[in-house]
Amino acid sequence: MLSREAIIQKLKENGLKLTSQRLAIVDVLIKKGHLHPGAGFIYKEAKKKCPSISLSSVYANLNELTRSGIIKLLEFDGKENRCEGNLEEHINLICEHCGKITDFEVPVTLNQKEITRKTGFLITNNRLEYYGYCGECTKSKG
Amino acid sequence: MLSREAIIQKLKENGLKLTSQRLAIVDVLIKKGHLHPGAGFIYKEAKKKCPSISLSSVYANLNELTRSGIIKLLEFDGKENRCEGNLEEHINLICEHCGKITDFEVPVTLNQKEITRKTGFLITNNRLEYYGYCGECTKSKG
């Protein structure tokens, strides 16, 4: 996750105003980003410091933050989408039982240039995820 | 993609009846599986051989086929989900411009056991995707 200063820097670069709603969302991401929070969670948290905030503003801001390269959105079907604040190359370990998403850092530099050379496909983004059961859920299931 | 015989074998193993709707869907997957078709496409194609088929049956069957390990579902937000018939470990190259999904075969056996040893996370499934622009779209954009 970028620092608060770096985020504000990027917001200004992209001509985005520093509204109380936007800053409240940014602060939630900084504090709770490791949880890969969804829009609903962010909405509830941001409402504490900015009671007037609306859910549509949360969605709009998450899209803005994504466009500005501050976060990524992890898309899921049926479930809520989740925010990714860790922009380093890593694997998300997603528990099928409790939904927790934890980062696993590992320099997986699959040779992207080789893929482009062989297929002509120009890579701009990727998604690496392992699904399964987290330590806690594995234990509790025996 | 499994062979038609292997699929029928698995269907029987799982106690699933060989209805005309189910077989029509299986045939679409066998013929067009490399396109990673979505529910809407499969519905239209299957309707050619089975005019009475309903969209809800397509959805229900795709879920059954997933439970039986015949396909996987690739989940996307906003866009339709897509079917994955290639059960081998590979990377999906997803074009951001035309939506085409092509397979890139590469034995990416990231050491899953090491992840489990280090984190206690039990891996049962994964998702490896590269997003970007396919060869055709890269050309046409100059």
Added chain:
DNA sequence: ATCGTATCCGGAACGATTCCGGATAAAATA
């Protein structure tokens, strides 16, 4: 041929997300 049960259909319901139009406020300008 009969029967039990999975599967089917059509349509309503669902839920996360997006869209809308009028109100608000950030911040540039004077």
Added chain:
DNA sequence: TATTTTATCCGGAATCGTTCCGGATACGAT
């Protein structure tokens, strides 16, 4: 500071892929 511009906000309706429902159908075992 007052004015102006314009991004952003809010609340609620709309969207759309997917799931759920209840009654009808048909597979395939006996």
